Amino acid sequence: MKRSDFPMLGYGVGLRRQHYNHVLETRPKVDWFEVISENFMVAGGRALEVLEGVRANYPIAMHGVSMSIGSADPLDRSYLRQLRDLARRFDPAWISDHLCWTGVGGRNLHDLLPLPYTEEALRHVVARIREVQDALERPILIENVSSYMAFADSTMSEWEFISAIANEADCGILLDINNIFVSAFNHSFDANEYIDAMPADRVVQYHLAGHSDHGAYLLDTHDHPVRDEVWALYERAARRFGAVSAIVEWDDNIPEFAKLAETADRARDIFNADSTERTPKPALSADHRS
Amino acid sequence: MPIQLKELQSLLYRLITAVNGVAQGLAAERELGAAELDTIVLGDDRLSAEARVDIYANMYFYRIRDALKEDFPATLAVLGDANFHNLVTGYLLEYPPTQPSISQCGSHLAEYLRRHPLREGAPFIADLATLERASVEVFLGPDAPAMEPDTLRAIAPEDWPAMKLRIHPSAQILALDWRVTELLRAVEEGRPWKPADRGAVKVLVWRRDARVFYRDLEKADVGALEAVSRGATFAEICEVVAENAEDPDPVAAMNRMLACWLSDRLLTPG
Numbered sequence: 339m340k341r342s343d344f345p346m347l348g349y350g351v352g353l354r355r356q357h358y359n360h361v362l363e364t365r366p367k368v369d370w371f372e373v374i375s376e377n378f379m380v381a382g383g384r385a386l387e388v389l390e391g392v393r394a395n396y397p398i399a400m401h402g403v404s405m406s407i408g409s410a411d412p413l414d415r416s417y418l419r420q421l422r423d424l425a426r427r428f429d430p431a432w433i434s435d436h437l438c439w440t441g442v443g444g445r446n447l448h449d450l451l452p453l454p455y456t457e458e459a460l461r462h463v464v465a466r467i468r469e470v471q472d473a474l475e476r477p478i479l480i481e482n483v484s485s486y487m488a489f490a491d492s493t494m495s496e497w498e499f500i501s502a503i504a505n506e507a508d509c510g511i512l513l514d515i516n517n518i519f520v521s522a523f524n525h526s527f528d529a530n531e532y533i534d535a536m537p538a539d540r541v542v543q544y545h546l547a548g549h550s551d552h553g554a555y556l557l558d559t560h561d562h563p564v565r566d567e568v569w570a571l572y573e574r575a576a577r578r579f580g581a582v583s584a585i586v587e588w589d590d591n592i593p594e595f596a597k598l599a600e601t602a603d604r605a606r607d608i609f610n611a612d613s614t615e616r617t618p619k620p621a622l623s624a625d626h627r628s
Numbered sequence: 629m630p631i632q633l634k635e636l637q638s639l640l641y642r643l644i645t646a647v648n649g650v651a652q653g654l655a656a657e658r659e660l661g662a663a664e665l666d667t668i669v670l671g672d673d674r675l676s677a678e679a680r681v682d683i684y685a686n687m688y689f690y691r692i693r694d695a696l697k698e699d700f701p702a703t704l705a706v707l708g709d710a711n712f713h714n715l716v717t718g719y720l721l722e723y724p725p726t727q728p729s730i731s732q733c734g735s736h737l738a739e740y741l742r743r744h745p746l747r748e749g750a751p752f753i754a755d756l757a758t759l760e761r762a763s764v765e766v767f768l769g770p771d772a773p774a775m776e777p778d779t780l781r782a783i784a785p786e787d788w789p790a791m792k793l794r795i796h797p798s799a800q801i802l803a804l805d806w807r808v809t810e811l812l813r814a815v816e817e818g819r820p821w822k823p824a825d826r827g828a829v830k831v832l833v834w835r836r837d838a839r840v841f842y843r844d845l846e847k848a849d850v851g852a853l854e855a856v857s858r859g860a861t862f863a864e865i866c867e868v869v870a871e872n873a874e875d876p877d878p879v880a881a882m883n884r885m886l887a888c889w890l891s892d893r894l895l896t897p898g
Binding site for chain 1: 631632633634636637638640641644645666667668669670672674675677679680681683684687688691692724725726727728729730731733767768769770771772798835838839
């Protein structure tokens with residue numbers, strides 16, 4: 339699997355309930371939407387009706403929060419069937435979820451918990467991603483999560499862990515730039531080193547979001563604008579990885595849609611400015627040399 | 629020796645969901661001879677291992693409490709913030725989430741409230757929560773096309789007696805002991821609410837154009853809709869209406885009912 343196996347969707351927004359009517363009624367100028375899979379894994383009603391309307395006008399990707407790819411529990415086959423059926427119906431450009439566990443013992447914490455970066459966890463997750471990709475009949479993307487705890491047993495860095503998993507499971511990476519920044523602060527590592535270590539051809543999508551500062555730690559709350567330091571990291575990623583689809587996530591204190599669209603445009607402008615710098619200027623033609 | 633993945637996740641789950649917080653959860657683990665937390669989770673001079681697990685414990689509780697607040701606004705309005713907070717604390721102990729969607733977290737709250745001491749101050753609270761939960765379920769319930777009046781008009785007169793109607797699969801009829809619909813409506817509309825009166829009532833909760841509606845059912849309506857639900861023929865439904873209708877003209881009553889069901893988009897083609 340490589341990035342060129344997927345379309346470049348451009349610069350989009352995470353679709354949230356508060357903007358359903360605005361998106362359906364005004365068809366705002368934005369390249370694409372990422373939708374939270376579980377919000378649409380329902381029997382019927384408004385959510386599916388909205389997704390039909392959105393899908394008719396925009397490309398989408400499906401982003402899950404409950405696959406629990408790192409859990410010690412067996413994979414939830416019923417969940418995977420529902421996810422596959424939703425994908426068959428709405429034809430997303432790709433499906434993603436988080437490199438984490440969300441529960442164990444049949445219980446769900448509804449949170450994204452980190453794994454120990456060990457050989458045991460690596461083997462476990464790689465085998466499960468392969469199973470998931472078979473069940474969903476497509477490669478998936480895995481996203482790095484923000485974390486607040488790390489484990490004494492870890493034998494490798496987070497970037498080594500996610501790179502090894504993506505390479506061995508042959509899946510893509512959804513690189514959350516804000517999550518790198520948050521985790522780098524919380525665990526005192528160098529965010530630049532993380533970006534530089536990613537297997538470039540497996541990075542298929544970025545998330546951009548805001549977080550809140552709790553003094554001793556940063557919390558991934560998706561309730562603030564993207565911070566300048568995160569934009570700087572994004573610039574570094576844009577220089578290293580080239581054209582990668584990106585979306586802006588905002589889950590609390592959600593502003594008007596225009597603010598999200600502006601943030602997506604800023605991501606586009608940064609990439610375009612940077613690629614202009616990198617691209618050699620075309621030589622003037624003979625006719626213009628006089 | 630490294631802790632196995634399942635053992636690690638199970639330990640963290642117990643600590644994160646410990647009712648009196650991570651510290652007390654840890655104390656209980658130590659009594660069982662568990663290793664010190666900081667040999668498992670890394671702490672530093674900014675945050676101890678325990679403080680780091682505590683971040684997850686807080687997120688677990690508050691994320692679910694906030695989702696329940698959104699799904700049960702009237703229950704919250706009646707109980708108040710502090711009582712609702714304590715209610716959720718106990719509820720999560722008895723009914724920890726097991727489903728991938730957070731929208732399923734509240735599926736047992738009404739049942740839990742039926743046995744809860746908070747009922748003493750608000751005896752209608754479990755019925756109110758039942759109605760709020762039904763509204764969520766109806767909102768997310770299965771799709772089906774609504775029956776159009778023309779479909780009924782096209783049925784030949786001789787076929788009417790044996791015809792069967794079908795209620796939309798997302799609709800629910802609730803049997804409640806308290807008349808809570810006005811209370812929920814007041815909260816939804818931002819008006820002052822009054823405690824619900826006691827009185828057995830059947831409440832219809834249904835979806836029309838992706839919006840959820842609810843209303844108390846009249847006796848004749850109940851009989852007729854229950855007959856529809858159990859697959860009765862139109863002739864049998866008419867008999868039920870004739871038995872229950874206070875209207876001296878049961879045919880007119882049946883016609884009014886049918887017109888109402890059609891305009892509510894409550895019927896779906898069989």
